[in-house]
Amino acid sequence: MRVRTLAVVLLAGGLALTACGKEGGPGDSGAAPTQQAAADVKVDGSATFEKMKNRGKVVIGVKEDQPGLGYKDPTSGKYTGFDVEIAKLVAAKLGFSDDKIEYKAIASAGREQALINGDVDYYVGTYTINAKRKEQVGFAGPYFTAGQDLLVAKDDNSITGPETLKGKKVCSVTGSTPIQKVKNEGLTEPENIVELQNYSQCVTQLQQGAVDAVTTDDAILKGYAAQEPDKMKVVGKPFSNEPYGIGLTKDDKPLRDKINDILDEAIKGGDWDKVYDATLGKSGSKAEKPVLDRY
Amino acid sequence: MDVLLDNLDLYGPGFLNTVELFLISAVGSLVLGTILAMLRVAPVPVFRFAGAAYVTIVRNTPLTLVFFFFAFAFPLLGIVDAGTFGGSASSYYWAAALAALILYTAAFVCEVIRSGINTVPVGQAEASRALGLTFGQMLGSIVLPQATRAVVPPMMSTLIALLKNTTIAAGFSVFQAGSISLNLSERGENQLIGLLWVALFFVVLVIPMTLLQRSLEKRWSVAR
Numbered sequence: 001m002r003v004r005t006l007a008v009v010l011l012a013g014g015l016a017l018t019a020c021g022k023e024g025g026p027g028d029s030g031a032a033p034t035q036q037a038a039a040d041v042k043v044d045g046s047a048t049f050e051k052m053k054n055r056g057k058v059v060i061g062v063k064e065d066q067p068g069l070g071y072k073d074p075t076s077g078k079y080t081g082f083d084v085e086i087a088k089l090v091a092a093k094l095g096f097s098d099d100k101i102e103y104k105a106i107a108s109a110g111r112e113q114a115l116i117n118g119d120v121d122y123y124v125g126t127y128t129i130n131a132k133r134k135e136q137v138g139f140a141g142p143y144f145t146a147g148q149d150l151l152v153a154k155d156d157n158s159i160t161g162p163e164t165l166k167g168k169k170v171c172s173v174t175g176s177t178p179i180q181k182v183k184n185e186g187l188t189e190p191e192n193i194v195e196l197q198n199y200s201q202c203v204t205q206l207q208q209g210a211v212d213a214v215t216t217d218d219a220i221l222k223g224y225a226a227q228e229p230d231k232m233k234v235v236g237k238p239f240s241n242e243p244y245g246i247g248l249t250k251d252d253k254p255l256r257d258k259i260n261d262i263l264d265e266a267i268k269g270g271d272w273d274k275v276y277d278a279t280l281g282k283s284g285s286k287a288e289k290p291v292l293d294r295y
Numbered sequence: 296m297d298v299l300l301d302n303l304d305l306y307g308p309g310f311l312n313t314v315e316l317f318l319i320s321a322v323g324s325l326v327l328g329t330i331l332a333m334l335r336v337a338p339v340p341v342f343r344f345a346g347a348a349y350v351t352i353v354r355n356t357p358l359t360l361v362f363f364f365f366a367f368a369f370p371l372l373g374i375v376d377a378g379t380f381g382g383s384a385s386s387y388y389w390a391a392a393l394a395a396l397i398l399y400t401a402a403f404v405c406e407v408i409r410s411g412i413n414t415v416p417v418g419q420a421e422a423s424r425a426l427g428l429t430f431g432q433m434l435g436s437i438v439l440p441q442a443t444r445a446v447v448p449p450m451m452s453t454l455i456a457l458l459k460n461t462t463i464a465a466g467f468s469v470f471q472a473g474s475i476s477l478n479l480s481e482r483g484e485n486q487l488i489g490l491l492w493v494a495l496f497f498v499v500l501v502i503p504m505t506l507l508q509r510s511l512e513k514r515w516s517v518a519r
Binding site (some may be wrong): 108110112113175177180190192194196201204205210 | 466468
């Protein structure tokens with residue numbers, strides 16, 4: 001008797017699950033251009049490239065919780081977003097087709113170590129290029145230029161820019177660059193700063209009214225605003241300059257040059273526009289093309 | 296060494312907050328844990344059930360979830376207003392972290408004390424009842440003092456675990472030792488070295504607790 005009940009429950013559960021499983025996620029519409037994998041790619045003197053080739057696939061570090069940039073669809077397990085498409089484009093030009101890519105979701109705090117340890121071949125995930133980081137890792141790019149901005153409730157007209165934050169509760173990720181900027185420049189009182197584990201939690205708190213604004217790069221915020229445009233808006237006055245680069249191991253200059261060539265070609269040849277239009281461009285805002293910083 | 300000296304503004308306040316968080320929640324969980332242990336050995340079945348239910352539920356919930364509850368779900372219940380609590384956002388999250396740590400650790404403290412009570416011979420309780428002591432008097436002046444002596448080492452382990460558990464608060468807007476490495480990464484410092492310093496400071500914090508445990512063990516072992 002008990003066995004039969006169990007079987008019925010399992011069967012019903014299974015049916016319910018398959019019925020609920022949506023076909024395709026939000027990232028499937030208006031698909032980004034598929035890249036043809038280049039053949040016979042050579043990157044002389046690059047240890048990382050040698051490793052990729054011997055392995056037969058490329059391991060790319062990405063974010064999984066940033067809609068529009070690097071996002072993992074929990075139902076299909078597919079990665080979508082601008083960063084992911086750039087990562088794919090680079091992989092294709094290095095000779096690795098989509099099925100030869102392995103994504104690894106790595107949070108901000110673990111990026112340097114993942115690159116130093118060789119856990120990933122390269123990292124594409126809202127990784128701001130700065131001098132201090134260049135001491136530990138290498139950067140190709142920038143492939144995108146973002147700026148720090150604010151996400152507020154749709155009906156909140158009291159926050160119009162960084163100078164209006166005094167007395168408001170501001171949320172960002174623990175220890176992240178944007179919240180350190182808020183602290184260093186005293187944009188709001190220290191006791192009004194809320195630091196949580198990820199931006200989604202901040203957005204939840206914003207919707208519940210526990211905080212007044214979420215701050216980070218506009219690219220990330222646009223992704224959230226695009227999900228619920230009737231509830232939240234991006235203030236639209238960026239107050240910093242965040243050039244996103246592709247993280248590499250520090251000393252691999254040949255691979256860095258190669259990826260810079262690939263990005264240069266994509267920016268000039270129109271592939272970059274196609275990728276942008278299919279991802280972040282959906283939020284309706286235009287973006288300026290980045291200028292490569294070769295070193 | 297540079298990583299430490301260049302970032303003293305993180306390490307100093309970080310560890311001060313850790314110690315503060317630890318001391319308050321240690322006292323809180325010892326008090327609440329003792330009350331729970333008394334419930335669990337009480338002669339009234341309802342009390343015993345309440346104590347057992349608390350321990351079973353809280354001890355089986357991951358601490359991160361307890362934190363999560365107080366940071367995100369609790370305000371929705373409308374008992375307190377997270378927006379105005381204590382006048383600022385940080386005071387709410389600080390209180391939330393303390394509540395999570397105390398309620399969670401109390402379940403473990405309770406079980407440690409209960410195991411101590413079990414080491415006291417039944418004759419002690421029977422003799423005190425024969426003398427006409429009430430349940431409260433029996434527990435307070437005969438059983439608990441003896442039980443406390445038996446539980447010094449496991450209690451110290453529970454407290455050391457509590458000390459390290461405070462780092463979870465980093466994800467819930469409480470700046471302490473656990474937040475240091477997250478800040479270091481954005482400053483572009485070497486995280487491996489940064490974390491080694493954090494580990495070293497934790498050793499420094501645990502050593503006095505170990506010494507206290509030794510001296511208590513020595514002093515009290517004679518009395519039995």
